[in-house]
Amino acid sequence: MPLDESAQGVYVIAPTPFHPDGRIDEASTDRMTEFFLEAGCDGMTILGVMGEAPKLDGAEALEISRRIIRRAGKAGIIVGVSAPGFAAMRALAHGVMEAGAAGVMIAPPSTLRTDDQIVAYYTQAVQAIGADIPFVLQDYPLLFQVQMTPGVIRRIVQALPSCVMLKHEDWPGLEKISALRGFQAEGSMRPISILCGNGGLFLDFECERGADGAMTGYAFPDMLVELVRLARAGERDRAHDLFDAHLPLIRYEQQFGVGLAVRKHVLMRRGVIASDAQRAPGGRLGQTAVAEVEYLLARLARHDARARLPALG
Amino acid sequence: MPLDESAQGVYVIAPTPFHPDGRIDEASTDRMTEFFLEAGCDGMTILGVMGEAPKLDGAEALEISRRIIRRAGKAGIIVGVSAPGFAAMRALAHGVMEAGAAGVMIAPPSTLRTDDQIVAYYTQAVQAIGADIPFVLQDYPLLFQVQMTPGVIRRIVQALPSCVMLKHEDWPGLEKISALRGFQAEGSMRPISILCGNGGLFLDFECERGADGAMTGYAFPDMLVELVRLARAGERDRAHDLFDAHLPLIRYEQQFGVGLAVRKHVLMRRGVIASDAQRAPGGRLGQTAVAEVEYLLARLARHDARARLPALG
Amino acid sequence: MPLDESAQGVYVIAPTPFHPDGRIDEASTDRMTEFFLEAGCDGMTILGVMGEAPKLDGAEALEISRRIIRRAGKAGIIVGVSAPGFAAMRALAHGVMEAGAAGVMIAPPSTLRTDDQIVAYYTQAVQAIGADIPFVLQDYPLLFQVQMTPGVIRRIVQALPSCVMLKHEDWPGLEKISALRGFQAEGSMRPISILCGNGGLFLDFECERGADGAMTGYAFPDMLVELVRLARAGERDRAHDLFDAHLPLIRYEQQFGVGLAVRKHVLMRRGVIASDAQRAPGGRLGQTAVAEVEYLLARLARHDARARLPALG
């Protein structure tokens, strides 16, 4: 099923599991895929910033995409196809769509500055991959150094029908969601799906502002699923209670360059992946950081049974 | 008392109170100064990024500095003197030191890139203001786009004896604190005071890593004081309990460009300042944001009586 | 006479002459002012990037502005008033306009990214200084990291009647001049004066594309005056002959951070200023660079008698 603007819920950002020696860990990949889907995720986003995509060569990227897509069955798999040039973007996009991906995600190159440059880039990207591939617009100024106003996002959405979703991770971003939903309400922009990233740090209020869910890699995606459901059901206090219990760890994960190590560590602690190894060059959690994460997990376990884990080796 | 490397506790980042028409609100300035000191702050930092300093002309900057310094008595006042040129930096630094400031804070201009450029800049700044004025090195890469490694900070500390404090707001920054304290332990760097900013978002662990306290503008500085005391007393769980209760609001304040509006709003709600007005051009909290802050305050009030406020207008 | 959109010719970017000990050299300032006007310049721009403005304190900036304005008589003096905040911008703008300046120049802060941010900044700047002060929009992406499309410049020009001139130093910038003149031709933008910077490196073709002249600090402003006249008279080949003779030196001046040292050196060699000193912290020409400049001057002297200078010390 191709991705469309009705998508909602949680599309978890998936890491790429590696063996300590740097090989892709296929067993962990399968287990992780199943875990995410059993956790209630509506889909997965792979080969994103957190997926160590640039450390895979073209063949590996296609291979792991195929593996996950096969395993995921009906759940939608979105594949990051950002590349320094349109030739590589096109090749990967076509490859994964043929393998059954639901859509692709495209981040802007950090050289884009003016409104017109941003719109032109996405226009060219669609010309390169073809207008029939649904794509996710990734808006992450803190990382990419590209600032898209709500007006620019609207220009892209209106000009490019294959843009069906916004991965929203502007910071701050609450007013941006309100502005975009306001455009829809007044009829000046067609509806799109808005899923939020930024590690979930503002997901409580993002849902209230009109987001359709989350696209982030917090190591408790089962909590994200529950949170989005509570928010959609209007259970505001319960949603915040759940969110607040996880916030200390969510916040701890939101450390650039360290966050992936935390995520992989927690996923390993939860038994989802066999190793928290990153392919070189990769960061590692120091001893103190591991102890800090364990402390946070122990505190979380008082509120959420999912964090009750067997003691660390 | 001039600032030195033994400084610890909380130096609150003070906003500049304005009347709705843009004039400086002197009565609120006095009340705020007293409130911060009664809250247990060891000092205040004024005319920083959050102090709307660039909206004050030279005479106003000096005038409000004098007013706060007089009112603050023995508490140390640190004044931000960052400027596009050394002439303005020198003039303000001399003016506020004559008025009784404890020290000054200097941020790096965003054009600095290489290690040598950073060290050269601070060397020149000290030549400009004089080696007898204690200064705080502000390390805030996310805002200033200048990245200082622990090694560069050590070079500055070792070369410039008047550098007595680091305002640490790198993100992530936990390992940086450990690295700097490691330099001290091995004797390769003389001791400095490390106070942490970033809105306090990592203050729980920063204290555990060796920070001496906080220099940030969270609208509950009384909580910061308590947190730092608990951490120093080794009351780890109680420190985290307190921190976690405030984290949803701390996190909400950590929105670039919006944070100051939240802070001024909460300080107004607490009766500290009369108006949350910013001098033009300034941001304002929208209606939805105000309601979100009220919701967070109400939730916080269940854990911390300081957040029990009379209902909004 | 206030600056207006009919301005043309050469507004030379003036350095600030210093004694070797860092004091402002008033005698050189007077001599330089007279030299520029006798050279045929229509005006001068002071306190710009090349004027070491940030090294002057507020009183000095106003004092030297008054001195030059008095000396310049009818020639228009434009004063750079870019500042980190609107309070300082407003104070300096009012001070120099009262002293008789023709207008002010405003550069964008390097944090501006989106089209809307750029337009908003200039709108706020005009609110701060008042709509009655003619201002020059400085478009220098390479230095300021702010990219203004022709469309954004049009928005500013149309929204702000006090914007009367563009200091054009985009690189590349030829098509931008054509685009802006095209806007005027089609009636979608009111006429503005366009003077070109970038050290004059493209001035030959910029004049042909529709620029009204130059605003740059090349140490032979008398040549710039002649070049602009030849271009306006349609003497294309003679204009290029003159330009090409100077191009090796123009190019040599176009070295970021070094250019000012070259300019001051050549102005000193021409007897215009007494010393090539920059106020600290400032760059200096090394021995090899001085020899290179001398070699270029000697080569230029074969084509242009103005470069025939007595041998160096």
Added chain:
Amino acid sequence: MPLDESAQGVYVIAPTPFHPDGRIDEASTDRMTEFFLEAGCDGMTILGVMGEAPKLDGAEALEISRRIIRRAGKAGIIVGVSAPGFAAMRALAHGVMEAGAAGVMIAPPSTLRTDDQIVAYYTQAVQAIGADIPFVLQDYPLLFQVQMTPGVIRRIVQALPSCVMLKHEDWPGLEKISALRGFQAEGSMRPISILCGNGGLFLDFECERGADGAMTGYAFPDMLVELVRLARAGERDRAHDLFDAHLPLIRYEQQFGVGLAVRKHVLMRRGVIASDAQRAPGGRLGQTAVAEVEYLLARLARHDARARLPALG
């Protein structure tokens, strides 16, 4: 023959010839290769910034590399292998070295800031591609936003024996060449080859400062060859005479985003390639720009017979 630190002369930056419909033009590729070698170039650098490398997919990049390497015979071919990740870099580097390339060129990703980050990146790159592949360090701050001090370059050279050449295109860069040659003279850095880019805009003095030649794509590489020979022979005035005659066109080529269009146009005019087409998305010379280039060529032809071309269709 693998590239080593004795390399000198001209390694021309080669564009990738395309048919107007976007296919690679193999006949033009062969003709261009022969033209460059007959012009006296010692080697060629392909798939660089100017080679539209990101528009080629992996297979195309390897295919055109093989074609040129075969054709070039003994001349050394350097291949740009910069990539967003080490997997792609490694794959391309191994592919082209197996095909007979002399070495590879690696540009720094624009996210690098601190000295340590830069050194670490090149260390990791060498780990990825292997220490037996000679590589060129590309230092182009204006484009890549990464600033390497002479000290950082020395650290890389000393730590990584496979770094045999610097592509020097810092701006300004004359003092940097002097500093690096000074390191060699004092014995603190082993010798490396320094070839200069930046379109050749400072090549006259760069040779005098100690550069070994040029690595740039100016459309008259035959002139570059002659210039480097004159400089090495100590024929200073003749070198500058030749350089100055070409400087107006060299300067015109130095327009970011436009330069490639100028180069391809001139190479087409010289009969080297059949079309000046760029693969989409690509810039094109407007009518006015074409006329400006023709004018520059006509003026150049008075001094250099190589610029005497049949009139434009």
